[in-house]
Amino acid sequence: MDVLPVLIEWLPYLLSGVASTLGLVLVALVLGLLLGLPMALGQVYGSRPVRWVIGIYVWFFRGLPILVLLFLFWFGIFPGLGLGNLSAFVVGAVVLGLRGAAYQSQIFRGAIQSVGEGQMIAARSLGMSRLTAIRSVILPQAMRIALPGWSNEYPNILTDSAVCYAIGVVELLTITSRMVTQTNITMPVYLATAGIFIILNYGGLKVLHRLEARIAIPGFGTGAM
Amino acid sequence: MNSNNVVLKVEDIRKSFGENEVLRGVSFDVRRGETKVFIGPSGTGKSTLLRCINQLTPPDRGKVWLDGEEVTNSGARINYFRQKIGMVFQNFFLFDHLTALKNVELALLKVRGMGKAEAREKALTELRQVGMEDWADHYPAELSGGQAQRVSIARALAMDPDVILFDEPTSALDPELTREVLEVMKKLAREGMTMLVVTHEMGFACSVANEVLFMENGVVAEQGSPDLLLHDPRFTRMKDFIGRIDSRMED
Numbered sequence: 001m002d003v004l005p006v007l008i009e010w011l012p013y014l015l016s017g018v019a020s021t022l023g024l025v026l027v028a029l030v031l032g033l034l035l036g037l038p039m040a041l042g043q044v045y046g047s048r049p050v051r052w053v054i055g056i057y058v059w060f061f062r063g064l065p066i067l068v069l070l071f072l073f074w075f076g077i078f079p080g081l082g083l084g085n086l087s088a089f090v091v092g093a094v095v096l097g098l099r100g101a102a103y104q105s106q107i108f109r110g111a112i113q114s115v116g117e118g119q120m121i122a123a124r125s126l127g128m129s130r131l132t133a134i135r136s137v138i139l140p141q142a143m144r145i146a147l148p149g150w151s152n153e154y155p156n157i158l159t160d161s162a163v164c165y166a167i168g169v170v171e172l173l174t175i176t177s178r179m180v181t182q183t184n185i186t187m188p189v190y191l192a193t194a195g196i197f198i199i200l201n202y203g204g205l206k207v208l209h210r211l212e213a214r215i216a217i218p219g220f221g222t223g224a225m
Numbered sequence: 226m227n228s229n230n231v232v233l234k235v236e237d238i239r240k241s242f243g244e245n246e247v248l249r250g251v252s253f254d255v256r257r258g259e260t261k262v263f264i265g266p267s268g269t270g271k272s273t274l275l276r277c278i279n280q281l282t283p284p285d286r287g288k289v290w291l292d293g294e295e296v297t298n299s300g301a302r303i304n305y306f307r308q309k310i311g312m313v314f315q316n317f318f319l320f321d322h323l324t325a326l327k328n329v330e331l332a333l334l335k336v337r338g339m340g341k342a343e344a345r346e347k348a349l350t351e352l353r354q355v356g357m358e359d360w361a362d363h364y365p366a367e368l369s370g371g372q373a374q375r376v377s378i379a380r381a382l383a384m385d386p387d388v389i390l391f392d393e394p395t396s397a398l399d400p401e402l403t404r405e406v407l408e409v410m411k412k413l414a415r416e417g418m419t420m421l422v423v424t425h426e427m428g429f430a431c432s433v434a435n436e437v438l439f440m441e442n443g444v445v446a447e448q449g450s451p452d453l454l455l456h457d458p459r460f461t462r463m464k465d466f467i468g469r470i471d472s473r474m475e476d
Contacts, residue, residue: 121281122318122377126332126384127308136335141322219321219366 003188010179017175018196024093024161024171029153031097036104041134043105044112054105061102067163070095074167092164092171100157104150111146112138144220151208155201162197172196230256232387232419233310238277238287240270247273248284249443255388258417262430262451265440266466271423272315274440275390278421279303279310291387308336311381311389315396317373319365325352325376326361329383337384351379355409371402375409388419395426427467431455439463 007014039057042050061069073095078086086094115138123133165173176193180186233255240248247270255261263271276282278289280296280303289296296306320328329348333339339347352358355375365373374394381389391410395403407429414420414433424430430437431451439447439454439462447460454460455467 116318116321118314118316118318119320122312122314122320123332125279125281125307125312125314126380127304127306127336128332129304132335136331137320137322141320144322217322217366218364 003185006183006185007188007192010175010183013175013179014172014192014196017170017172018200020089020169020171021158021161022200024089024096024164024169025154025157027093028096028100028157028161031094032100032104032153032157035098035101037108039101039105040108040112043109045130045134058102058105061099066096066099066160067166069099070163070167088164088167088169092161092167092169096157096161096164099160100153103156104153107146107149107153108142111142111149114145115141141220144215144217147208147212147215151205151212154204154208158197158201158204232257232292233278233421234288234290235274235278236288236290238274238284238289240273240277240282240284247443248277250287251440251443251445252287253438253445253448255419255421257387257419259435260414260420260422260433262434262437263421263423263440264425264427264430264437264463264466265446269440270443271440272392275312275392275421275423278390279307279312281312304336308332308384309387311384311386313374313377313381313389313391313394315393317365317370317377317397319368319373319377319380321365324362324364325357325368325379328365328376329380332380333383347383348379351383352376354382355379356405369402370398371405374398374402374406378406378409378413382413382418388421389413391420391422391424393423393425395424425470427470437463439466441466 039054042054046054064072070092074088074091078084078091119137119141120130120133123137124130128136161171162173164171165177168174172193176189180189183189231254235254236252238248238251239246247268251270251274253261263274265271273282277284277287278296280289280299284297287297291306291309294306296303296310299306319325320331323331326345326348329351330344333344333347334341337344349358349361352361355378357372357375357379360368360372360376365376368376378389378394394410395406398406403426407426410420410422410429411433422429422434434451436448437451437454438445439460441462447454447463449457449460454463
């Protein structure tokens with residue numbers, strides 16, 4: 001059987017899988033950012049109970065295999081909360097995002113802590129409130145410090161997203177395996193999927209590195225690679 | 226001089242860090258337009274004293290008044306007082322992610338709530354004051370230590386403070402850069418800025434200070450006009466100290 005015509009015939013499906021995979025990654029990254037950044041601030045500036053709760057969260061989401069988390073939420077936690085009719089896509093994206101938040105919070109925490117303490121002292125000495133100092137002085141620096149490490153979250157989540165196959169999200173790997181069973185072509189199809197993942201991976205990283213270069217400032221080691 | 230001229234009043238400031246009693250009761254008045262210089266061995270609480278004045282380090286005991294209003298125990302109003310009490314640090318502490326201009330602008334925008342155009346105009350004026358207007362668009366990493374310190378002085382000036390605290394402003398600078406910063410400070414003193422300066426620069430102290438306070442072991446051990454301290458035989462401890470600085474510099 002000729003492989004190429006089959007691949008071309010399936011291409012629209014593969015592309016819909018790509019769209020679904022990128023959707024998972026995008027939602028997960030954004031959710032991870034929206035949760036991870038406040039968590040990092042809470043861990044650095046929060047009271048003891050706040051730090052404790054965030055610590056437990058991070059411990060939980062970093063301590064369990066992604067597949068276990070996925071099953072736990074898909075079969076247990078979401079149905080238990082009366083959210084049993086959430087689509088597999090939403091559950092997959094949310095679980096990836098909740099887990100990403102745990103990792104992102106640690107990236108941002110390290111970045112915030114690496115901003116020199118003189119920055120806060122100088123800001124306060126000018127009459128800025130703590131909140132204003134964090135927003136106008138600490139975070140703009142911490143975000144620049146964090147970006148190279150944060151960029152690594154993209155390939156991490158992209159590759160992790162394939163496990164959403166296990167709860168039936170129709171993403172790239174799901175399409176691929178359907179294609180294998182229906183066409184009986186194995187190796188070339190998996191190779192094509194691997195190729196697509198690699199393109200997504202390095203394409204995305206290139207975009208992120210451009211962003212790093214764009215916001216680079218003299219004195220901050222975040223120039224283009 | 227009558228007491229109405231007193232802009233800053235410091236009364237019996239005490240501060241311990243654990244077992245270490247750093248300040249053991251320091252009091253003095255600062256009149257408007259006056260420059261007071263604090264000298265003394267390292268670890269005698271000079272920098273801590275400055276930080277107790279603007280409450281960056283809250284003192285254990287004692288009070289600070291600015292223009293008759295109590296700064297200590299002022300709660301959230303401390304952010305108002307800090308605008309009025311500028312501070313310049315040994316290591317500049319410029320905001321590393323902002324240009325010289327934006328460093329000066331930031332508190333005008335975020336604390337004083339000025340409009341963009343007005344803040345920019347004011348920031349440029351202050352940079353001109355310290356001879357840094359040509360460097361407005363440079364980042365701290367692109368400035369020499371002396372230039373960075375001049376920008377940080379402009380940043381403090383922008384808030385129109387009643388008094389500026391200088392915490393060893395030239396200790397991180399080589400002699401050439403020290404001179405350019407001291408020139409700016411002398412100019413400010415001439416123009417009537419009220420300044421408290423912790424420094425080891427005796428030349429500056431002698432030429433600019435209205436009063437020199439020699440601190441030792443957490444108290445003001447000797448104080449008086451520079452002339453008096455240098456030439457009156459009663460002030461022995463400070464002269465010993467100055468002798469030690471001079472011989473160290475000759476090494």
